[in-house]
Amino acid sequence: MAEIDYILHPIGFLQSSLKRREDAPKQGREGAPDAWLIVNDEFAEGLDRVAVGDELIIISWFHRSQRDTLKVHPRGDPAIPLTGVFATRSPDRPNPLGLHRVTVREIAGSRLKIGPIEAIDGTPVVDIKPVLPHTIDA
């Protein structure tokens, strides 16, 4: 394959009470708070028919990550042997995309209150997808 790069355009970002990576739980269901997803005006039309109570997959960009990491100790635990990043959910990985399954709590124009979500304040968001009914597809 030819070497090709692809450019992501953030569609919005998160406003969260989690300010530092070291404060964030490892996964949303490990006590993470709700957060506001602020969608940029130019993409707001894409939210049409998103409703309170919907389950969504948020794809974020872990902007504080190390992209040259290929092996990690899962969950940062040195007792767990080094493991390829593609077998882990480490935010340090070649393309630091985060997947977050959330519920829509509230909608105010192009702002969505969602949660639980472990990403920190200011995290860019690059995509939003519905959880498919009748499946557990990601």
Next chain:
Amino acid sequence: MAEIDYILHPIGFLQSSLKRREDAPKQGREGAPDAWLIVNDEFAEGLDRVAVGDELIIISWFHRSQRDTLKVHPRGDPAIPLTGVFATRSPDRPNPLGLHRVTVREIAGSRLKIGPIEAIDGTPVVDIKPVLPHTIDA
């Protein structure tokens, strides 16, 4: 938020019997075939501890998509009202990332046979994540 762009580096690509977008089912579980995921040598170390039988989330880049589309008829059905792309799984969206939940069928070095997956031949892959145990998190 400042306007910032982010560059994805494909970590590999798919070899599939699906050659054209119009031949592909809408979702992997709608009769899609298995495919080979060819991981570039420079990222192969990241596969350490990925095993046959694992369930993975593949994040692809729908390289044939329209990025300026914000509303679509879901499933291409004109009888379904226009809907914001963030409430659909349309491949046409501002950042055309695809999510595919697959099972690892076979491993040959840095090549993984995975499926079912509806992405077409040549589709770039940008990330691989494990499905988390005891959750249906994406």
